[in-house]
Amino acid sequence: METLEYYSVQFANAVWGTPTVILLLGGGLFFAFYSRFLPYRHFGHAFGLLTGKYDSPDQPGELSHRQALAAALSGTMGLGNISGVALAIVAGGPGAVFWMWMSALVGVATKFFTCSLGVMYRGSDSLGQLQGGPQYVIREAMPRVFYPLAILFSLMGLIGTLPMFQANQLSALIRQSGMIGEPSPMGNLVLGLVMATVVGLVIFGGLRRVARVAEAVLPLMIAIYMGMTLFMIAINITEVPAILSLIVTEAFNPTAVGGGLLGVVLIGVSRGVFSNEAGLGTEVMAHGAARTNEPIREGLVAMLGPIADTLIVCTCTAIVILLAGTWQEPGELSGVTLTANAFHAELGNVGTGLLIVVTLLLSSTTMFACWYYGAKCFGFLVGAEIQHHYRWFFLATIVFGATVSLDVVFNLISGAYAIMAIPTMVSTLYLSGKVKAAAQDYFRRHPY
Template sequence: VPSRRRRSDGLRLGLHSLPSPTDLTMPHRSPLVSFRFATAPLGTSRRGRMAMGIGSLMLAMLLAAGSVAQDEPTSSDSAPPAATATEPAPSTPGDAAAADSSAADSGTPETPTAEASATDTPATAAAAATPAADWYAQVDSAFKVYLLDPLNYVLFNSFGSEYLFGRKIPFVVAWLLVAACFLTLRMSFVNLRYFWHAIRLTKGDYDDKNDVGEVSHFQALASALSATVGLGNIAGVALAVGAGGPGAIFWMVLIGLLGMTSKFTECTLGQLYRKVNHDGTITGGAMHYLRDGLKEKGLGALGSFLAILFSILCILASFGGGNSYQVGQSLDVIREAAPILQEGQHPVIYGLIMAFLAGLVIIGGIKSIGRVASIIVPFMCVAYVGMALYILITNAAEVPQAFATIFTNAWSMKAGLGGLLGGMVLGIQRAVFSNQAGTGSAAIAHSAAKTDEPVSEGIVALLEPFIDTVLVCTMTGLVVVIAGGTWTPNEQLASLKIGQETTITVQNETGATSEVAQMVDSDYVHAQPLGTWENEAYGPLVAQRAGSSVTMAAVTGPKGLPFFRYILYGAVVLFAFSTIISWSYYGERCWTSLFGQGSSMVYKILFLVFTVLGSIVTKGNILDFSDTLILGMSFPNLLGLYILSGRVKRELDTYGDKLKRGEIKPNA
């Protein structure tokens, strides 16, 4: 037992002088960090838990950074030839992202639909004249070296991937698709059988004000929807079409339908294992059912590990896809309306404004977020869907052909099985990023709903992927396709096997011309593996990953109306803001589950810092970071859903029997 004078402070971690990125190529055995362990067990106090968690996270990030830097080419012999060597260098950090022509990549370095270019560094691209622009480029470069690359290395290289018809299929994509199919069959197609009942529950027909909880069914749904109906619906769909062709929309809709059951399962578990605090607040989510649910199965150690892993991934995902990505993509759209926010000038102003407004809301917790979301979500959905409906109705004659284009392209064999599978992968990645089914995030919001029937909240939650992906994403995709364009599959790249050396044609920064490059390594080649979606209005924007700008061009072009741009301005900002405030709650719940309730202010400050960073870091790095973390959350969560699916099935059968016997009745 330690004495009072030597009370445990947990893990004491001291850093030597931080090396430069080039110095990180030293062997892993170099003493980057030193440790001194106290005599008492770690985690016995809040300070111990905080030190252990933060110290472990920093250690993993630093070691991974060293691994990535060590593996990267350090000489011209190992680096791939630049495909655009004859082109003038980009002038801004944003233009550097244009070299990433695989617009909807997953963020995994091993996947052909993605890339981790050794030559695409913002520092070399920032040939800007102002000190501010140079500082932005340095921040962006540090973001990639010290955060994005290590996360990719830790989360994806460890798992590897499989070859199928000459194309690597990321394990995370197969993991999500198989789980969604399994749960849909396991729950006997609950997504179809209880669809209308879900609508009645959301309307409040079964609400009881005396039930335990903090928010109503509708407010919980609005809070979760505000985290999913975001820029993934606007930018993500356009990026999927630009990189994978119109057929990617088909796969987005399919995974949306299957994901309804994944969402039902995780949100039911969120209610089953939630905790009511002494002050009446609710804490719940994947970190609770992973820990407590698996403990009931005699898997306590595994459950604790998965809960900690999920919490860490969710915290980081809240900084990326739930925060910085939303700021960056919305900034791209409103720059046209606010010239002061142009790249290289004062983009940080937008980040500061968003951080200030978000801070005002997130201080109030889930009740404040629920109130704001219940106002914003219906308004922005009606405005955005109404705008899309106008375009579809006024161009009704082209809608059948658009559907035909989407379906035939989804199953097209023109580019071989490799091309077909590539479009499928892109569609699934963008759908999961949009609706987050299987990642476990929504269970945090739905666990706070007022109900004494956990299954009822799971049924409400299954509406999310339908609204988010099946409805909103489909309408966005139809608008982009109807706006016009030509999809040209790249048969040469679709049939190319990894490791095969050949000369290939790639897009340059503008997306309008081509250069020739030699494939040296699949991780570094600048390539568009699937093909090109070309349109005079927005073809170059796809190459720059400016998905929101693609949608802007589609709705304000000949098929739309000029004033639609102002509706889209408002929709984009509201989509981004609502997603930010909801993800702040997700991340905070995971943070406090690791470090205690008293540390929540530390998280909120860090979260708002990343809000500002979203206006500085380039789109390519933000998209990779967002995909990596949100997809990574599915690893621990879906493993828990497999193990606990039997409990959910029994609860669902019991709930169905109660409905049949009339024990659960709507309000008079």
């Protein structure tokens, strides 16, 4: 196991370097300036699209705009917001949170461009069904010489979308709560089997069942979680300005991370992208299933994701952890257990209990979305007619994730995410002119 941990760390460190950060942050800045900040000027229309006013059952696709956003958010609104923030603070100090914010701000433009392309260049799988995603964008819109990027994205997508991180952190939280007694290999195995059974009941119903469950569960769970965090912030409101000042100060003059400024930037951006997935391409597969023939509409809906996910939910989590102060001497605490410790310090067993419920449901909806992403990557590589077999492999990795260490699963998935960003961002940069032209045409035709 130690050997596996060592190589997983080496893998993540190798791919999450300066070039990856430049690609994601620099690419997002390019999209923002190139579009003259067009996405940022149309948040009102984006929210209007979620009301269903512009939906039409006769247009191509499987999901409404609201369902597509729910499906995409089910993949991002989860342990990245609860556990990923804790991992960022432990590894990079408070300053990492600032760089998570930066990844979200530029991620707005990135998601607008990537998800517009996901609808603009949908392609048919081997069964003739319409699909979206970076692999199809590359296949349908770019010269053949770029096709290996589609293969690379799909291969890394099979790893990056595995549910091992969610299973690992959920089992860790349940163990810490004392609900199943002392940690043991058999206890972890039983937890993994139970989680796999629950997830299987949903994913065997297909994408529409996943979207319906996400649409029903997400708002309630986010409301509960936000209520918990806002209550803790409210009772400690006098300390919040100092916490926010600490985040900004440590972002440029870090004292809690090796590697100085570059180190904290790398950690913050990688954890931010792990949370909001802007530029990775997973979100393109969800939004590519939207029922619309107007690609720009889905790009506008998609850009709301980083705002809700990172700027709001992740920020609340970070403030709670920093208020509790447990990040400074984490010991064996990391990820979701550190967040749980922070809630327990202020809210006692009630806080821990509520966090378990929220984490259980959010991690489950994330696993539902991850199954869809992985299945689409698998179908692209080997044929959609046999992609249903992927479900069994996916469920097996839930059991595996519940029984191995956090370092192994986090570094493996985080590293795969970094590689997925390469084909996603390269293709989006190459085709950015198509999105800009389509956006200009759309707003000429729809001066709302």
